[in-house]
Amino acid sequence: MENYHMLFGTTAAQPSSSTSNSYNFLAGSSSLLRDNDRGQQAGHSASGLSSHGGSFLAELSGNSSKDGGASPPAASRGESSAGPVAEADRPAGGAGKRKGEKKERRPRYAFQTRSQVDILDDGYRWRKYGQKAVKNNKFPRSYYRCTHQGCNVKKQVQRLSRDEGVVVTTYEGTHTHPIEKSNDNFEHILTQMQIYSGMGSNFSSSHNMFH
């Protein structure tokens, strides 16, 4: 992930005005999504989408001061307070077992890529833990989590319905361990995708940036 950070580091690294300038290309994406919905859910579409994208961008670009650092990292996802008994009580499901854990905001980095494959090998190992169909997108969104112990990094991958070739990947959190694979591989994946960096006014493919 460090690689990504470096690659798109120009956005996040900006010391000043770090709020808005980062991820301008995401703004582009939101407009794309808006284009997608083709006006269904009139009245709801604009506000809903804008709010959706807005929060998305907000979380991405800056830390919301809403909670004000309320929760230190609980660090233990597997609280599993309920034993098998609860399972018997509730067949299939029981997702919301943990209670004490609050939402802690962690940095999120998102970008669009153009690729044929949803899952780009970024050097880390991911385990898929969910898949959900989102509104206004015919392609489902996939949720992945880093399999490394103690590493709570998550990422979600979604493909735009309009542009089948465009894949939006959102990373959440920071890896606390080195990459498993060599970085050469990363270079390899660049050859099969183009990164939309919408900063500035025109698109440029990462292809050119690195070669």
Next chain:
DNA sequence: CGGTTTTGACCAGCGC
């Protein structure tokens, strides 16, 4: 066999 994906259900947040 171990790890990963699949898949339906549950839950929390938000809007109405």
Next chain:
DNA sequence: GCGCTGGTCAAAACCG
């Protein structure tokens, strides 16, 4: 307060 939507869990299926 209800319903919709997105995010997560976990058992079962799947795959090397």
